[in-house]
Amino acid sequence: MASDAKTATSFEEGLKGASEKVAEFHEEQSLLKKLQHWLHQTPSAVPLIVLVAALIVFGFLSENFFRAGTLSVILQQIAIVGILGCAQTIVILTAGIDLSVGAIAVFSSVLMGQITFRFGLPAELAILIGLVLGTGMGAMNGFLIAKMKLPPFIVTLGTWQVLLASNFIFSANETIRSSDIAANAPALQLWGGSIEPGGVKILYAVFLMIALVAIMAWILRNTAWGRHVYATGDDPQAAELAGVPTKRVLIQVYALAGFFCAIAGWVMIGRFGSVSPTASTGQLGNIQSITAVVIGGISLFGGRGSIMGMFFGALIVGVFEMGLRLVGTDPQWTFFLIGVLIIFAVAVDQWIRKVAS
Secondary structure: OHHHHHHHHHHHHHHOOOOOOOOOOOOOOOHHHHHHHHHHHOOOHHHHHHHHHHHHHHHHHOOOOOOHHHHHHHHHHOHHHHHHHHHHHHHHHOOOOOOOHHHHHHHHHHHHHHHHHOOOOOHHHHHHHHHHHHHHHHHHHHHHHHOOOOOHHHHHHHHHHHHHHHHHHHHOOOOEOHHHHHHHOHHHHHHHOEEOHHHOOEEHHHHHHHHHHHHHHHHHHHOHHHHHHHHHHHOHHHHHHOOOOHHHHHHHHHHHHHHHHHHHHHHHHHHHOOEOOOOOHHHHHHHHHHHHHHHOOOOOOOOOOOHHHHHHHHHHHHHHHHHHHHHOOOOHHHHHHHHHHHHHHHHHHHHHHHHHO
């Protein structure tokens, strides 16, 4: 016992004056590594940098580019794509994809117009019904994906065809003319109205798009539901173990996407004046919205990105289209450069994800 006590005392005495610091390991990060981590934390940075660069280049190449009227036209051109992009963003954040956004938008606009003119209901009520039905179309996608466990790509590819066909069948390929809408149902053309500060025309639809982007940016960043959306896209199994109701979140996301598409359909009536079942948005809306999302730095694998990035992505497309037109180049260069940007955006996303892992 005495020997044990002596050993203990000697041990404690031996520790006197010894350093109490815990072993630390420092990994010296290169500038490239720091850049990668910063881009991972700020996914909208890349599209913002590309947007600023595009503005500078086209401003240098064309003296008319920075005129207020030119910038206003760019915003008007991306109003519908920006709203469809809101729908596509929340879907892709859950690691899904929605190929039916354009079809829902066109069918919703046709429903609003036909319910007003064929069934004689007030335009305001027809708009409400169109918004509800558009939300229902999205919820149907969500149910098939969340409850039936079907792949989002297959489900929305199928509903895109079903809804486009339903659109033509229900409307009987009838176009409702702009003059008839203006005379009998002006509420349908609400978002085609504008204000003209300083002689520059700005559509109400532009303010609506900006408001929707701002609201969704706040919701995704500051609410529990927004965090659930990111968690569902990042790792659904881990999210379920953490108590996130992933199936309910998916249905809500697709339903909200349908609601945004119906709003886009209402905006289409104001933007184009008429209600047409053959509107190009039904075919191109899917590609345009996905393009804005991908160029905007939102990961197709889900769980990473911001809706502000999508907004910057839509602006980039609008800037390229207008800038190349003012410079007088072949319109095909627009598609060429946008294709290059899509590949570049996906490559950057893969590069960033490797660093994060």
